[in-house]
Amino acid sequence: MNEIAHFFEAFGSSSNLLVKAMLLTLELTVVSILIGIVIGLFFALLKLSRFRVLTLIADVYIYLIRGTPLIVQIFILYFGLSGLFLIPDFWAASLALAFHNGAYIAETFRGSIQSIDKGQMEGARSLGMKPSLAMRRIILPQALRRALPPLGNQFIIGLKDSSLAAFISMNELFNVATTLGSNNFDEMTYLLIAALYYLILVGILTLLIRMFERRMAVSER
Amino acid sequence: MNKKLLHSLWRILLLPMAVLLLVTGCAEKEKLADGTELIEKDKFIFTASGEFRPFSYLNDDLTMSGFDIEVGNAIAKELGLEPIPKRMKFLGLVQGVKTGRADAAVASHTINELRKKEVFFSTPYYYSGPQIFTRPDSDIKTTDDLAGKEVAVAKGSTYMDIAKRYTNNVNTYDSDITALQALSDGRHDAVITDFVTGKSAIKEGFKVKEQQLIERSEQAVVVPMDNPILLKRINEALEHMRQDGTLKRISIEYFDEDITVKPK
Numbered sequence: 001m002n003e004i005a006h007f008f009e010a011f012g013s014s015s016n017l018l019v020k021a022m023l024l025t026l027e028l029t030v031v032s033i034l035i036g037i038v039i040g041l042f043f044a045l046l047k048l049s050r051f052r053v054l055t056l057i058a059d060v061y062i063y064l065i066r067g068t069p070l071i072v073q074i075f076i077l078y079f080g081l082s083g084l085f086l087i088p089d090f091w092a093a094s095l096a097l098a099f100h101n102g103a104y105i106a107e108t109f110r111g112s113i114q115s116i117d118k119g120q121m122e123g124a125r126s127l128g129m130k131p132s133l134a135m136r137r138i139i140l141p142q143a144l145r146r147a148l149p150p151l152g153n154q155f156i157i158g159l160k161d162s163s164l165a166a167f168i169s170m171n172e173l174f175n176v177a178t179t180l181g182s183n184n185f186d187e188m189t190y191l192l193i194a195a196l197y198y199l200i201l202v203g204i205l206t207l208l209i210r211m212f213e214r215r216m217a218v219s220e221r
Numbered sequence: 222m223n224k225k226l227l228h229s230l231w232r233i234l235l236l237p238m239a240v241l242l243l244v245t246g247c248a249e250k251e252k253l254a255d256g257t258e259l260i261e262k263d264k265f266i267f268t269a270s271g272e273f274r275p276f277s278y279l280n281d282d283l284t285m286s287g288f289d290i291e292v293g294n295a296i297a298k299e300l301g302l303e304p305i306p307k308r309m310k311f312l313g314l315v316q317g318v319k320t321g322r323a324d325a326a327v328a329s330h331t332i333n334e335l336r337k338k339e340v341f342f343s344t345p346y347y348y349s350g351p352q353i354f355t356r357p358d359s360d361i362k363t364t365d366d367l368a369g370k371e372v373a374v375a376k377g378s379t380y381m382d383i384a385k386r387y388t389n390n391v392n393t394y395d396s397d398i399t400a401l402q403a404l405s406d407g408r409h410d411a412v413i414t415d416f417v418t419g420k421s422a423i424k425e426g427f428k429v430k431e432q433q434l435i436e437r438s439e440q441a442v443v444v445p446m447d448n449p450i451l452l453k454r455i456n457e458a459l460e461h462m463r464q465d466g467t468l469k470r471i472s473i474e475y476f477d478e479d480i481t482v483k484p485k
Contacts, residue, residue, distance in 0.1 A: 017281060079313070079320045086321060169309045169317075171283050179271050179308075182398040183278040185425040 010189050011196070014180055021176035022197055028090075028162040028172060032097035033155050039098060040105025045135075047110050058106065065103035071164050073100055078168040093165035101158050108154065112147040113139060145216050152209035156202055173197055250321065256450040260324055265297035265304050267442075268318065269328040270311040272396045275421055275475050276329045279308075288475045292346055293327035295467050296442070299458035311396065312377050315340060318445050325455065326443040329415070331379045341452045344459055345439035346468060347480045351380050352416040353432040354404065361411050363433045370410040373400040380413040383435060398422065405429050417476065437484060 047058035065073070074096040077087065087095065116139050124134035166175030173194055181190035250258040260266050269277035269289045277287040285306050297304035309317050314326045318340065329349075332342045355361045361370060367387035374380040376393040384391045394400040397414040404412045405427040412419075416434060423429060442459075444452040462468045468481040 017279075017283065020283065075313070075316075079316045079322075089322075167310050167313060169307065169313075169322075171308070175310075176279070176283070178395070179279045182272040182396050183274050185274075185398060185402070185422060185427065187399055187402050 007189055007192065010184075010186070011193050014177075014190070014193060017176055017180065018173065018193065018197060021171055021173045022201065024170060025159070025162050025172040025174075026201070028094055028097060028165055028170065029155070029159045031094045032101055032162070033158050035094065035098035036101030036105050036154075036158070037151070039102030040109055043102065043106035044109035044113060047106065048113060062103045062106060065100055070096070070100050070161055071167065074164055074168055089169055093162075093168055093170050097158060097162060097165070100161065101154060104154055104157075105151065108147050108150045109143065112143040112150075115146055116142050148209075148213050148216060152206075152213070155209065156205060159201060159205065160198065255454075257454060258448050258451065259302070260321060261305075263302055265293075265300055265302040265325070266307055266323045267293040267297075267304070267325045267327045268307045268309045268314050268323040269293070269326070270314065270396070271308040272311065272398065273329060273418065274398075275417070283308075288347075288471060289327045289329055291471045291474075292468070293325075293442075295462055295471065296327070296455055296458045299461055300454055311375065315443060318443055321445075324444075324448075324451065328443070329440045330443050331438045332441050333379055333382075339446070341444040341446055341449070343442035343444065343452060343455045345441050345483075346459055347440050347472065348437060348482070348484055349415050349417055349440060349480065350434050350437045351383050351413050352419055352434045354401065354412045354414065354419045354422075354429045355410065355432055356404065356407070356428060357430045359410065359430070359432075361432060364435060367411060373403055373409040373412050375400055375414065378414075379438070380415075384413050401427055401429060417480070 043058045043061055046054045047062075049055055049058075074093065077096040078089075078092040081087065120138055120142065121131075121134055124138040125131070129137065162172060163174035165172055166178070177190045177194035177197075178187065181187035184190070250260055251262045252258050269285060269287070271277050271279045271285045273287070273289070275287055276289045277285050280286055285308055290306050293306060294304040307317075307323050309322070311328070314328050315330070315336075317323050318326050327346075329347075330336070330342070331349075332345065336342070353361065353364070353367070361367060364387045367384075369390065370388050371390045371392060372384040372388050373392040373394060374384050375397040376395060378397070380397075381391060381393060392400075392409060394403065397412075397418050400409075400412045400414065401419065401422045403409060405422075411432075412429070413435070416431070419429065419431060423431070442455055444455060459468070463481070469479050472479045472481045
Protein backbone atom coordinates (compact mmCIF):
# COMPACT_ATOMS: atom_id res chain seq x y z
CA MET A 1 0.00 0.00 0.00
CA ASN A 2 2.86 2.24 1.00
CA GLU A 3 4.53 1.73 -2.38
CA ILE A 4 1.40 2.68 -4.29
CA ALA A 5 1.14 5.89 -2.28
CA HIS A 6 4.83 6.56 -3.01
CA PHE A 7 4.25 6.01 -6.75
CA PHE A 8 1.40 8.51 -6.90
CA GLU A 9 3.29 11.03 -4.82
CA ALA A 10 6.24 10.80 -7.24
CA PHE A 11 3.81 10.92 -10.18
CA GLY A 12 2.29 14.15 -8.83
CA SER A 13 5.52 15.89 -7.94
CA SER A 14 7.14 15.11 -11.31
CA SER A 15 4.10 15.94 -13.45
CA ASN A 16 5.22 19.50 -14.09
CA LEU A 17 8.49 18.31 -15.68
CA LEU A 18 7.14 15.20 -17.36
CA VAL A 19 4.23 16.96 -19.06
CA LYS A 20 6.76 19.32 -20.65
CA ALA A 21 8.86 16.33 -21.67
CA MET A 22 5.78 14.57 -23.04
CA LEU A 23 5.04 17.56 -25.28
CA LEU A 24 8.53 17.29 -26.77
CA THR A 25 7.98 13.55 -27.32
CA LEU A 26 4.75 14.35 -29.18
CA GLU A 27 6.44 17.07 -31.21
CA LEU A 28 9.28 14.74 -32.24
CA THR A 29 6.81 12.00 -33.16
CA VAL A 30 4.44 14.15 -35.21
CA VAL A 31 7.22 15.97 -37.09
CA SER A 32 9.11 12.76 -37.84
CA ILE A 33 6.01 10.84 -38.97
CA LEU A 34 4.86 13.67 -41.26
CA ILE A 35 8.29 13.96 -42.90
CA GLY A 36 8.48 10.15 -42.88
CA ILE A 37 5.23 9.89 -44.85
CA VAL A 38 6.60 12.22 -47.55
CA ILE A 39 9.87 10.27 -47.69
CA GLY A 40 7.99 6.97 -47.64
CA LEU A 41 5.67 7.89 -50.52
CA PHE A 42 8.62 9.18 -52.52
CA PHE A 43 10.63 5.96 -52.15
CA ALA A 44 7.57 3.73 -52.66
CA LEU A 45 7.03 5.39 -56.06
CA LEU A 46 10.74 5.02 -56.86
CA LYS A 47 10.54 1.37 -56.02
CA LEU A 48 7.59 0.86 -58.37
CA SER A 49 9.28 2.81 -61.16
CA ARG A 50 10.01 1.23 -64.56
CA PHE A 51 13.60 2.46 -64.36
CA ARG A 52 16.03 0.00 -62.79
CA VAL A 53 18.26 2.79 -61.38
CA LEU A 54 15.39 4.31 -59.42
CA THR A 55 14.33 0.93 -58.03
CA LEU A 56 17.92 0.30 -57.00
CA ILE A 57 18.17 3.67 -55.19
CA ALA A 58 15.02 2.87 -53.22
CA ASP A 59 16.31 -0.62 -52.43
CA VAL A 60 19.63 0.72 -51.13
CA TYR A 61 17.90 3.31 -48.94
CA ILE A 62 15.50 0.78 -47.45
CA TYR A 63 18.31 -1.74 -46.95
CA LEU A 64 20.55 0.79 -45.16
CA ILE A 65 17.80 1.99 -42.84
CA ARG A 66 16.28 -1.38 -42.07
CA GLY A 67 19.73 -2.93 -41.73
CA THR A 68 21.07 -0.66 -38.99
CA PRO A 69 19.78 0.08 -35.47
CA LEU A 70 17.93 3.37 -35.04
CA ILE A 71 20.26 4.48 -32.24
CA VAL A 72 23.23 4.13 -34.65
CA GLN A 73 21.43 6.25 -37.26
CA ILE A 74 20.68 8.91 -34.65
CA PHE A 75 24.31 9.08 -33.50
CA ILE A 76 25.59 9.28 -37.10
CA LEU A 77 23.29 12.18 -37.92
CA TYR A 78 24.07 13.96 -34.64
CA PHE A 79 27.84 13.44 -34.28
CA GLY A 80 29.01 11.99 -37.58
CA LEU A 81 27.91 14.72 -39.94
CA SER A 82 28.79 17.62 -37.65
CA GLY A 83 32.20 18.07 -39.31
CA LEU A 84 30.41 19.06 -42.50
CA PHE A 85 27.45 20.90 -41.06
CA LEU A 86 25.91 21.17 -37.64
CA ILE A 87 22.27 20.08 -37.70
CA PRO A 88 20.44 21.62 -34.71
CA ASP A 89 19.64 19.10 -31.95
CA PHE A 90 15.90 18.94 -32.54
CA TRP A 91 16.25 18.49 -36.30
CA ALA A 92 18.99 15.88 -35.98
CA ALA A 93 16.61 13.82 -33.84
CA SER A 94 13.56 14.50 -36.02
CA LEU A 95 15.34 13.74 -39.29
CA ALA A 96 16.90 10.53 -38.00
CA LEU A 97 13.47 9.38 -36.85
CA ALA A 98 11.88 10.56 -40.11
CA PHE A 99 14.35 8.68 -42.34
CA HIS A 100 13.88 5.63 -40.14
CA ASN A 101 10.08 5.77 -40.26
CA GLY A 102 10.27 6.60 -43.97
CA ALA A 103 11.85 3.26 -44.87
CA TYR A 104 9.07 1.30 -43.20
CA ILE A 105 6.36 3.60 -44.55
CA ALA A 106 7.81 3.16 -48.07
CA GLU A 107 7.28 -0.58 -47.83
CA THR A 108 3.77 -0.02 -46.44
CA PHE A 109 2.87 2.23 -49.39
CA ARG A 110 4.45 -0.12 -51.94
CA GLY A 111 2.40 -3.01 -50.58
CA SER A 112 -0.85 -1.07 -50.59
CA ILE A 113 -0.29 0.30 -54.10
CA GLN A 114 0.45 -3.19 -55.40
CA SER A 115 -2.65 -4.53 -53.66
CA ILE A 116 -4.94 -2.39 -55.87
CA ASP A 117 -6.41 -4.57 -58.59
CA LYS A 118 -4.70 -4.32 -62.00
CA GLY A 119 -8.12 -3.66 -63.59
CA GLN A 120 -8.16 -0.22 -61.91
CA MET A 121 -5.08 0.92 -63.80
CA GLU A 122 -6.25 -0.71 -67.03
CA GLY A 123 -9.66 0.93 -66.71
CA ALA A 124 -8.12 4.35 -66.12
CA ARG A 125 -5.77 3.91 -69.09
CA SER A 126 -8.63 2.87 -71.35
CA LEU A 127 -10.39 6.13 -70.43
CA GLY A 128 -7.36 7.92 -71.83
CA MET A 129 -5.51 8.80 -68.61
CA LYS A 130 -1.72 8.86 -68.66
CA PRO A 131 -0.04 6.46 -66.17
CA SER A 132 0.96 9.33 -63.83
CA LEU A 133 -2.55 10.79 -63.82
CA ALA A 134 -4.09 7.35 -63.26
CA MET A 135 -1.70 6.84 -60.35
CA ARG A 136 -2.69 10.18 -58.79
CA ARG A 137 -6.44 10.07 -59.37
CA ILE A 138 -7.28 6.36 -59.25
CA ILE A 139 -4.62 4.21 -57.59
CA LEU A 140 -3.18 6.41 -54.81
CA PRO A 141 -6.51 7.45 -53.21
CA GLN A 142 -7.49 3.79 -52.88
CA ALA A 143 -4.01 2.66 -51.86
CA LEU A 144 -3.62 5.36 -49.17
CA ARG A 145 -6.87 4.25 -47.56
CA ARG A 146 -5.60 0.69 -47.43
CA ALA A 147 -2.32 1.94 -45.94
CA LEU A 148 -4.07 3.59 -42.98
CA PRO A 149 -4.01 0.66 -40.50
CA PRO A 150 -0.28 -0.07 -40.95
CA LEU A 151 0.41 3.69 -40.92
CA GLY A 152 -1.36 4.01 -37.58
CA ASN A 153 0.77 1.15 -36.37
CA GLN A 154 3.94 2.93 -37.55
CA PHE A 155 2.78 6.10 -35.76
CA ILE A 156 2.64 4.20 -32.47
CA ILE A 157 6.02 2.54 -33.09
CA GLY A 158 7.45 5.97 -33.97
CA LEU A 159 6.15 7.42 -30.72
CA LYS A 160 8.01 4.84 -28.69
CA ASP A 161 11.12 5.00 -30.90
CA SER A 162 11.37 8.72 -30.16
CA SER A 163 12.64 7.71 -26.70
CA LEU A 164 16.03 7.06 -28.32
CA ALA A 165 16.37 10.81 -28.91
CA ALA A 166 17.20 10.86 -25.19
CA PHE A 167 20.77 9.99 -26.14
CA ILE A 168 21.30 13.18 -28.12
CA SER A 169 20.31 15.70 -25.44
CA MET A 170 16.56 15.82 -26.17
CA ASN A 171 14.69 16.40 -22.90
CA GLU A 172 11.88 14.06 -23.90
CA LEU A 173 9.87 11.68 -21.75
CA PHE A 174 12.33 8.81 -21.37
CA ASN A 175 15.32 11.09 -20.83
CA VAL A 176 13.71 13.23 -18.13
CA ALA A 177 12.17 10.20 -16.40
CA THR A 178 15.47 8.27 -16.18
CA THR A 179 17.30 11.38 -15.03
CA LEU A 180 14.73 12.01 -12.30
CA GLY A 181 15.13 8.36 -11.36
CA SER A 182 18.87 8.66 -10.93
CA ASN A 183 18.58 12.06 -9.22
CA ASN A 184 16.14 10.66 -6.66
CA PHE A 185 18.01 7.35 -6.37
CA ASP A 186 14.72 5.68 -7.30
CA GLU A 187 14.91 4.49 -10.91
CA MET A 188 12.14 1.88 -10.92
CA THR A 189 9.44 4.31 -9.77
CA TYR A 190 10.26 6.81 -12.51
CA LEU A 191 10.50 4.14 -15.22
CA LEU A 192 7.01 3.00 -14.24
CA ILE A 193 5.81 6.61 -14.36
CA ALA A 194 7.31 6.96 -17.87
CA ALA A 195 5.53 3.74 -18.89
CA LEU A 196 2.24 5.18 -17.64
CA TYR A 197 2.73 8.35 -19.71
CA TYR A 198 3.48 6.30 -22.84
CA LEU A 199 0.39 4.15 -22.22
CA ILE A 200 -1.78 7.26 -21.95
CA LEU A 201 -0.27 8.72 -25.16
CA VAL A 202 -0.69 5.48 -27.11
CA GLY A 203 -4.25 5.12 -25.79
CA ILE A 204 -5.23 8.58 -27.05
CA LEU A 205 -3.44 7.94 -30.34
CA THR A 206 -5.24 4.62 -30.84
CA LEU A 207 -8.61 6.33 -30.39
CA LEU A 208 -7.70 9.11 -32.83
CA ILE A 209 -6.49 6.61 -35.44
CA ARG A 210 -9.72 4.60 -35.10
CA MET A 211 -11.85 7.75 -35.58
CA PHE A 212 -9.79 8.80 -38.59
CA GLU A 213 -10.02 5.38 -40.23
CA ARG A 214 -13.80 5.37 -39.78
CA ARG A 215 -14.08 8.78 -41.45
CA MET A 216 -11.89 7.75 -44.36
CA ALA A 217 -13.97 4.60 -44.89
CA VAL A 218 -17.16 6.62 -45.64
CA SER A 219 -16.82 6.18 -49.40
CA GLU A 220 -16.70 2.40 -49.08
CA ARG A 221 -20.02 2.07 -47.35
CA MET B 222 20.97 7.43 -70.50
CA ASN B 223 17.94 9.28 -71.68
CA LYS B 224 17.02 12.80 -70.69
CA LYS B 225 13.99 11.86 -68.62
CA LEU B 226 16.02 9.54 -66.46
CA LEU B 227 18.69 12.16 -65.80
CA HIS B 228 15.96 14.59 -64.90
CA SER B 229 14.43 12.28 -62.31
CA LEU B 230 17.89 11.48 -60.92
CA TRP B 231 18.47 15.16 -60.34
CA ARG B 232 15.21 15.45 -58.46
CA ILE B 233 16.12 12.53 -56.21
CA LEU B 234 19.43 14.15 -55.30
CA LEU B 235 17.91 17.59 -54.82
CA LEU B 236 15.30 16.57 -52.29
CA PRO B 237 17.61 15.37 -49.50
CA MET B 238 20.04 18.19 -50.23
CA ALA B 239 17.29 20.77 -49.93
CA VAL B 240 16.13 19.24 -46.65
CA LEU B 241 19.67 19.31 -45.26
CA LEU B 242 20.28 22.90 -46.36
CA LEU B 243 17.05 23.97 -44.73
CA VAL B 244 17.92 22.63 -41.32
CA THR B 245 21.69 23.02 -41.10
CA GLY B 246 23.69 25.80 -39.58
CA CYS B 247 27.35 26.35 -40.18
CA ALA B 248 29.91 24.22 -38.33
CA GLU B 249 32.46 27.04 -38.23
CA LYS B 250 33.21 28.31 -34.70
CA GLU B 251 33.49 31.95 -33.66
CA LYS B 252 37.10 33.08 -33.25
CA LEU B 253 37.98 35.65 -30.58
CA ALA B 254 40.85 38.13 -30.79
CA ASP B 255 43.21 35.93 -28.72
CA GLY B 256 42.51 32.79 -30.76
CA THR B 257 39.94 31.21 -28.43
CA GLU B 258 37.25 29.46 -30.44
CA LEU B 259 33.66 29.40 -29.24
CA ILE B 260 30.55 27.82 -30.73
CA GLU B 261 28.52 30.92 -29.92
CA LYS B 262 29.97 34.36 -29.34
CA ASP B 263 30.13 35.43 -25.65
CA LYS B 264 28.82 32.04 -24.51
CA PHE B 265 30.57 29.17 -22.75
CA ILE B 266 28.58 26.05 -23.63
CA PHE B 267 29.59 23.18 -21.32
CA THR B 268 28.08 19.73 -20.99
CA ALA B 269 27.27 17.45 -18.07
CA SER B 270 25.01 14.43 -17.79
CA GLY B 271 22.60 15.64 -15.11
CA GLU B 272 22.62 12.03 -13.87
CA PHE B 273 25.50 12.18 -11.43
CA ARG B 274 24.20 13.63 -8.21
CA PRO B 275 25.55 15.62 -6.42
CA PHE B 276 27.90 16.61 -9.27
CA SER B 277 25.10 17.27 -11.72
CA TYR B 278 21.36 16.80 -11.40
CA LEU B 279 18.10 18.10 -12.85
CA ASN B 280 16.01 20.99 -11.45
CA ASP B 281 12.25 21.47 -11.73
CA ASP B 282 12.62 23.61 -14.84
CA LEU B 283 14.88 21.16 -16.74
CA THR B 284 18.01 23.18 -15.88
CA MET B 285 20.90 21.54 -14.01
CA SER B 286 22.51 22.08 -10.62
CA GLY B 287 25.41 20.45 -8.84
CA PHE B 288 29.12 20.74 -8.10
CA ASP B 289 30.20 20.38 -11.76
CA ILE B 290 27.64 22.94 -12.90
CA GLU B 291 28.79 25.50 -10.31
CA VAL B 292 32.41 24.98 -11.33
CA GLY B 293 31.42 25.41 -15.00
CA ASN B 294 29.50 28.58 -14.17
CA ALA B 295 32.45 29.95 -12.20
CA ILE B 296 34.85 29.20 -15.09
CA ALA B 297 32.54 31.05 -17.49
CA LYS B 298 32.47 34.01 -15.11
CA GLU B 299 36.29 34.07 -15.00
CA LEU B 300 36.37 33.95 -18.82
CA GLY B 301 33.86 36.80 -19.00
CA LEU B 302 31.36 34.62 -20.86
CA GLU B 303 27.75 33.66 -20.29
CA PRO B 304 27.54 30.08 -18.94
CA ILE B 305 25.23 27.73 -20.91
CA PRO B 306 25.07 24.27 -19.28
CA LYS B 307 23.93 21.65 -21.81
CA ARG B 308 22.65 18.25 -20.76
CA MET B 309 23.81 15.16 -22.64
CA LYS B 310 23.85 11.47 -21.69
CA PHE B 311 27.31 10.52 -20.34
CA LEU B 312 27.88 8.18 -23.28
CA GLY B 313 27.82 11.10 -25.76
CA LEU B 314 29.54 13.79 -23.69
CA VAL B 315 33.08 13.57 -25.07
CA GLN B 316 31.83 13.00 -28.62
CA GLY B 317 29.72 16.13 -28.18
CA VAL B 318 32.81 18.17 -27.27
CA LYS B 319 34.90 16.69 -30.10
CA THR B 320 32.24 17.39 -32.73
CA GLY B 321 31.42 20.95 -31.73
CA ARG B 322 28.16 20.37 -29.87
CA ALA B 323 29.71 22.04 -26.81
CA ASP B 324 32.83 24.08 -25.98
CA ALA B 325 33.88 21.88 -23.07
CA ALA B 326 32.65 19.18 -20.71
CA VAL B 327 32.63 19.90 -16.98
CA ALA B 328 31.38 16.46 -16.05
CA SER B 329 33.74 14.79 -13.57
CA HIS B 330 35.86 13.17 -16.28
CA THR B 331 38.82 11.26 -14.84
CA ILE B 332 42.18 11.99 -16.47
CA ASN B 333 43.80 8.93 -18.06
CA GLU B 334 46.42 8.27 -20.74
CA LEU B 335 44.07 6.75 -23.33
CA ARG B 336 41.63 9.65 -23.16
CA LYS B 337 44.55 12.11 -23.42
CA LYS B 338 45.11 10.95 -27.01
CA GLU B 339 41.61 12.13 -27.95
CA VAL B 340 41.02 15.31 -25.92
CA PHE B 341 42.76 17.94 -23.79
CA PHE B 342 42.34 17.84 -20.01
CA SER B 343 42.55 20.94 -17.83
CA THR B 344 44.31 20.83 -14.47
CA PRO B 345 42.26 18.74 -11.99
CA TYR B 346 39.39 20.62 -10.35
CA TYR B 347 38.75 17.89 -7.80
CA TYR B 348 40.27 14.67 -6.52
CA SER B 349 38.38 11.48 -5.91
CA GLY B 350 38.85 7.77 -6.41
CA PRO B 351 37.14 4.55 -7.40
CA GLN B 352 35.93 2.49 -4.50
CA ILE B 353 34.46 -1.01 -4.18
CA PHE B 354 30.84 -1.16 -3.01
CA THR B 355 29.10 -4.37 -1.97
CA ARG B 356 25.96 -5.45 -0.14
CA PRO B 357 26.44 -5.28 3.65
CA ASP B 358 26.57 -9.10 4.01
CA SER B 359 29.28 -9.56 1.34
CA ASP B 360 32.70 -11.06 2.13
CA ILE B 361 34.41 -8.99 -0.60
CA LYS B 362 36.75 -6.52 1.09
CA THR B 363 39.63 -5.75 -1.28
CA THR B 364 40.45 -6.02 -4.99
CA ASP B 365 41.95 -9.49 -4.37
CA ASP B 366 38.47 -10.78 -3.49
CA LEU B 367 37.03 -9.63 -6.83
CA ALA B 368 38.57 -12.46 -8.94
CA GLY B 369 35.78 -14.29 -10.78
CA LYS B 370 33.09 -12.11 -9.17
CA GLU B 371 30.45 -10.15 -11.12
CA VAL B 372 31.19 -6.42 -11.03
CA ALA B 373 28.83 -3.71 -12.39
CA VAL B 374 29.99 -0.28 -13.62
CA ALA B 375 28.69 2.69 -15.64
CA LYS B 376 29.11 2.48 -19.42
CA GLY B 377 31.92 4.61 -20.81
CA SER B 378 33.46 5.26 -17.39
CA THR B 379 37.09 4.56 -16.41
CA TYR B 380 35.78 2.20 -13.74
CA MET B 381 35.18 -0.40 -16.43
CA ASP B 382 38.92 -0.65 -17.15
CA ILE B 383 39.66 -0.82 -13.44
CA ALA B 384 37.08 -3.57 -12.93
CA LYS B 385 38.55 -5.58 -15.82
CA ARG B 386 41.93 -5.64 -14.06
CA TYR B 387 40.49 -7.76 -11.27
CA THR B 388 37.74 -9.85 -12.89
CA ASN B 389 36.63 -10.88 -16.35
CA ASN B 390 32.97 -10.72 -15.42
CA VAL B 391 31.98 -7.05 -15.88
CA ASN B 392 28.42 -5.78 -16.42
CA THR B 393 27.68 -2.26 -17.64
CA TYR B 394 24.81 0.12 -16.91
CA ASP B 395 23.75 3.48 -18.27
CA SER B 396 24.68 5.27 -15.04
CA ASP B 397 26.48 4.68 -11.75
CA ILE B 398 23.21 5.05 -9.86
CA THR B 399 21.55 2.27 -11.91
CA ALA B 400 24.50 0.01 -11.16
CA LEU B 401 24.27 0.75 -7.42
CA GLN B 402 20.49 0.27 -7.54
CA ALA B 403 20.95 -3.16 -9.15
CA LEU B 404 23.52 -4.08 -6.49
CA SER B 405 21.19 -2.95 -3.73
CA ASP B 406 18.39 -5.05 -5.28
CA GLY B 407 20.52 -8.20 -5.05
CA ARG B 408 22.11 -8.31 -8.52
CA HIS B 409 25.90 -8.68 -9.11
CA ASP B 410 28.54 -9.02 -6.41
CA ALA B 411 30.05 -5.53 -6.40
CA VAL B 412 30.01 -2.08 -8.01
CA ILE B 413 33.06 0.08 -8.63
CA THR B 414 32.27 3.78 -8.65
CA ASP B 415 33.35 7.13 -7.32
CA PHE B 416 33.52 7.25 -3.52
CA VAL B 417 31.43 10.45 -3.39
CA THR B 418 28.63 8.88 -5.48
CA GLY B 419 28.64 5.73 -3.35
CA LYS B 420 28.56 7.78 -0.17
CA SER B 421 25.48 9.74 -1.30
CA ALA B 422 23.76 6.51 -2.37
CA ILE B 423 24.24 5.09 1.12
CA LYS B 424 22.87 8.33 2.55
CA GLU B 425 19.79 7.83 0.32
CA GLY B 426 19.13 4.42 1.81
CA PHE B 427 20.73 2.07 -0.74
CA LYS B 428 21.61 -1.23 0.92
CA VAL B 429 25.31 -1.08 0.00
CA LYS B 430 28.53 -0.81 1.97
CA GLU B 431 31.89 0.88 1.27
CA GLN B 432 34.93 -1.37 0.91
CA GLN B 433 38.48 -0.69 -0.30
CA LEU B 434 39.33 2.65 -1.96
CA ILE B 435 41.23 1.35 -5.01
CA GLU B 436 43.20 4.44 -6.04
CA ARG B 437 43.11 8.23 -6.19
CA SER B 438 41.85 9.86 -9.36
CA GLU B 439 41.96 13.38 -10.77
CA GLN B 440 38.89 14.94 -12.40
CA ALA B 441 39.23 17.66 -15.03
CA VAL B 442 37.49 19.75 -17.67
CA VAL B 443 37.54 18.22 -21.18
CA VAL B 444 38.42 20.54 -24.10
CA PRO B 445 38.63 19.52 -27.80
CA MET B 446 42.14 19.28 -29.29
CA ASP B 447 41.46 21.94 -31.92
CA ASN B 448 41.10 24.58 -29.21
CA PRO B 449 44.40 24.89 -27.25
CA ILE B 450 43.87 28.54 -26.36
CA LEU B 451 40.56 27.79 -24.66
CA LEU B 452 42.38 25.11 -22.62
CA LYS B 453 45.01 27.65 -21.56
CA ARG B 454 42.34 30.16 -20.52
CA ILE B 455 40.37 27.52 -18.57
CA ASN B 456 43.55 26.52 -16.72
CA GLU B 457 44.21 30.17 -15.84
CA ALA B 458 40.61 30.51 -14.64
CA LEU B 459 40.89 27.37 -12.47
CA GLU B 460 44.20 28.58 -10.99
CA HIS B 461 42.61 31.91 -10.11
CA MET B 462 39.65 30.09 -8.52
CA ARG B 463 42.05 28.04 -6.39
CA GLN B 464 43.85 31.22 -5.27
CA ASP B 465 40.75 33.20 -4.32
CA GLY B 466 38.98 30.25 -2.64
CA THR B 467 36.10 29.91 -5.12
CA LEU B 468 36.72 26.18 -5.72
CA LYS B 469 37.03 25.51 -1.99
CA ARG B 470 33.80 27.38 -1.27
CA ILE B 471 31.84 25.34 -3.86
CA SER B 472 33.31 22.09 -2.51
CA ILE B 473 32.41 22.87 1.12
CA GLU B 474 28.90 23.82 0.00
CA TYR B 475 28.33 20.37 -1.53
CA PHE B 476 30.52 17.98 0.48
CA ASP B 477 31.38 19.74 3.77
CA GLU B 478 35.02 19.12 2.88
CA ASP B 479 37.54 20.43 0.36
CA ILE B 480 37.96 17.82 -2.39
CA THR B 481 39.66 20.32 -4.73
CA VAL B 482 43.14 20.06 -3.17
CA LYS B 483 45.48 17.18 -3.87
CA PRO B 484 45.32 14.67 -0.99
CA LYS B 485 48.66 13.94 0.72
